[in-house]
Amino acid sequence: MKQFFGAFFGSVIGIILATIIAVVMVVGVVKSSFGGPDTKDEDEISTAKENTILKLELDGPIIDREKENPFKELGELASFADKGGIGLNVMLDKINKAKTDDKIKGIYLYSKHLEAGFANIEELRNALEDFKKSGKFIYSYAEFYGQKEYYLVSVADKIYLNPQGDLDWKGLSMSLMFFKNAFEKLGVEVQVFRHGKFKSAVEPFLLDKMSASNRIQSETFLNSIWNTMLAQIAKDRKISVEELNKMANTLQIRFPEDAVGKLVDAAIYEDEVIAELKKKVGVAVKDKLNLLEFEKYEPKDKKVVAKDAQKIAIIYASGSISSGDGGDDEIGSDALARTIKEARLNDKIKAIVLRVNSPGGSALASDVIWREVVLAKKEKPVIVSMGNLAASGGYYISCAADHIFAQPNTITGSIGVFGLIPNIQKALDQKLGITVDTVNTNLHSDVGGALRSVSASEYDYIQGGVERVYDIFTKRVAEGRKMSQADVDSIGQGRVWTGSDALKINLVDELGGLNDAIAYAVKKAKLTDYKLVELPKQKSPFDAFLGKKESELESRLIKKNLGISYTYFKQLQKIVNVKGIQARLPFEMLVE
Template identity: 35%
Template sequence: MFAFLPSIPGVDDVRALAERVDTARHRGVPNGCVLELDLRSAPPEATGFDPLAIFTGGKPMALRDAVAAIHRAAEDQRVAGLIARVQLAASAPAAVQELREAVAAFSAAKPSLAWAETYPGTLSYYLASAFGEVWMQPSGSVGLIGFASNATFLRDAFDKAGIEPQFVARGQYKSWANRFTENGFTAAHREAVTRMLESLQEQAWRAIADSRKLDPATLDALADRAPLLRDDAAAAGLLDRIGFRDEAYARIAEMVGVKDVSDDTDPPRLYLSRYAGAARPRLAAPKPPVPGRRPKPTLAVVPLDGMIVDGRGGPGFLPFGAPTAGGDTIGAALREAAADESVSAIVLRVNSPGGTITASESIWREVTRARKRGKPVVASMGAVAASGGYYVSMGADVIVANPATVTGSIGVITGKLVIRDLLERLGVGSDTVRTNANADAWSIDAPFTPEQQAHREAEADLFYTDFVRRVAEARNLTADAVDRVAQGRIWTGADALEHGLVDELGGFRAAVRRAKVLAGLDEDGEVRVVSYPGSSLRDMVRPRASSQPAAASLPDALAALLGRAAAGILDNVEQSLGGAAVLWAGQSRF
């Protein structure tokens, strides 16, 4: 008959129940947990819409969210350590650098461990070296091979095919069209790329040397022998242990204080993406103002990601498309942030290689107008902010760049590819009817006439002169001084600082701190960070009545009574459903 009595819970049952209660009480973050991170590539600057996300486990974390989560975890008493697999594919050096700084800050406060089956390249090991311990599987190798840049040149192939490149460039280093017009690196092109690679390597060697207590010259010698097999890498001080995944996980358990480590005594683990969602402050419904208490200050973040294009832009339709930064989209976001009285300052986060001159100029204009309205603007440069990406940044009060950011490229290029000879070889006829002499100037069926070519030359001269003049005015330099570092030449952020093109080195967090100071706020004080244009569910489904900023077109009383209350309700619904913000950016060309 005893078989029908309810069983008495055992020690394991009680422990499991206690862990569930503790996890719920701490909003999904169990006490003493170890965060996990799987890094096959650096987190993207922004996450677009991916219809396959439901099949692949969800979209990746954005770089800004990953960095913020790691910094938050370093101060979170519930988090005991961090373990990551670091096997980066091709990634932007500045993005890896920004992530590495966050990992280094965590490692200075708590145990951390990097492991990999193999470290496939320099950036993989560069990131891994920021962890407290570096592990590798026995069959792996450390690919600390330095940096290289490969380029493909099509001029000879075009000559054989009957394609004529017709481009006008201003700036001897403006090399975008060289792939079409040359059959190898020009002297200027090689000089600029060489210096960029040297700067990146100097930064990587210095960081690795500091973390691993090595000399940069030793690293340079090792790079000439790399990839290094396990024994050589360990003997050189690049690895702490040769071991497998299960051994690495047992080691991080020891590092966080677990005794007699086994599968049953492992500390609870949590993916960084889950931690970021659980640890993010919950949005509460608006509360009536408390007399004598000021609301938390607000910083607006306007993400500009992708090629700068005329018109509207938006996130990429993953996995097929890339994000674009539309002049209309970014301009509207800047106007709305500038009109919002609750916004104390604006951070323009730029990750763009350039785009159209007209869209770049339109965004630059809105940056300067926001400043005239009394809103400090800080440009935060991501992996790349070159050409048009620099153009939109130069209007800010302060420019903050990562040391490895690719920036500069202050120059102009315009032109087309002419396929007339190719068509003739293929037996394809082509003819034109036009009403005026230049109506078909941009046709690919015929080259520019001498008059049209002269117009292209004059146009390039005008655009380059305007670009240099505006940089000189923004950076408080002479036009001659700007011209010497312009000429279409790319620079790393570290070199750009030396040449006066940026004000400060650092990532998004540094830009936020600078924005708070410019707004007269406490540098270490808490602020609300709000993305413009809005990326919540209500922002995507709510139609706009006009191009007028919403903050300027709605009466403050109505916004307070209806708009903010409804916004709070929808935000809470969205958060409870696990909705993730989408950072809208844009496209363009320069």
């Protein structure tokens, strides 16, 4: 009876919620169609016309794959859904098509606050560089340029800054949070098991600062990222690398006028930028400029592909790796392995491009995915395209591929494993006055629990498991990369590498982005006429919206309220939820 009433009231509540959402949608459509203030810029248009300039607003996260918006066609309601960020896949496609679209004369970058990894920025920057080869222009404007934003827009023909704005130029910094002292005060003992002297993921629980080896690797990859930025900016702005470093070391850029003639072309207001754009495309000052928002640009595909054309599958693997089906920002081994298997068994799919953007996670889950990559490779080409991160477990699932692409500033490697078991017995007893008594059937029944320390023999037992996983991990890499296991171990031990350094030690095959990986897959599969299919299939927009887990909704609410502090909250949350042997990067590396 209790179950009946639970199901009954659950159904009633579901109907009520669906009705409310439907009413809100109808009201929103009516409002957007017949009422409400028009917030659109007077120069903005809704479709491409002759002499159009694309306006790309750089604000928020850049994610590998854009999520479908169930309210896209419903005017103001489009902002009702959580888009998750700007899709790199969509941006690359539109920029490529705009290059040959006669109606599009140039791109206007409006920079705000970009949340993106360096590799995704590199990929977008390369696409803009390629766009310029068509003879079309790129102008940029911002009230504030952070270093990531500036690196991206430095490709522009003209860079403008608000005369009361700011440009951040001081070099890169990376921070790690250490919990050792806090846990000691709380009476929590974190028992650590690891292999790899560079496996810095466990250091926050053992130390109060970076170890010497961790500092060396951090300085190496941070300088590698910075040097990549400097080289590109120096080329496009015609400023020497030495001068760029001098500007950073002396904090030379204090006010907008300090950047004029160096990092920017002029310090002017946006209306003045619009005037410059009008002049560029030959529009009179009093006439309207055709500015088209990037999201509204719907280019027609000039290439006609037969309905029965062969396919290249792009499979996205983004987030931490865990067992099961995963979630929006998590790679579930069952779900990803199933997707790879389906692509393997589909005769129409002639090659697979696996797009990896992951810091790793469960070693077991990583191995499950690795197995499917190996099986797929026997049937058709498998090419990996690394995004911002493809490290530890992220590298584990990549290493068996036929060919691996990475950006110069991709973070990869980190071939090492660890395990954590917290012991909260002292915290319960001394801080809360709670004692625990346990009954076991066997001597070690409660090993791995959080209520006591492990014994010496139990430590050896768990450490043995860690050593075995590391041995298997390095064997997988040796087989995939055609190296000796000893050579893998010499560059492994948990050490993190950038893509440019990984190329030198044979962890990757080539520097490039997603489009380069697709072109390689096409060539490998010997295709001329083909279609791209993105996998796994996204949930229907309404299923995704209505099927949000309670934990996901809570996370969004917490993130909104905590702001920048959410990063540290998420870090602690991940620590608490660690289960099994891990192949992953430090929980959070903050590079600014």
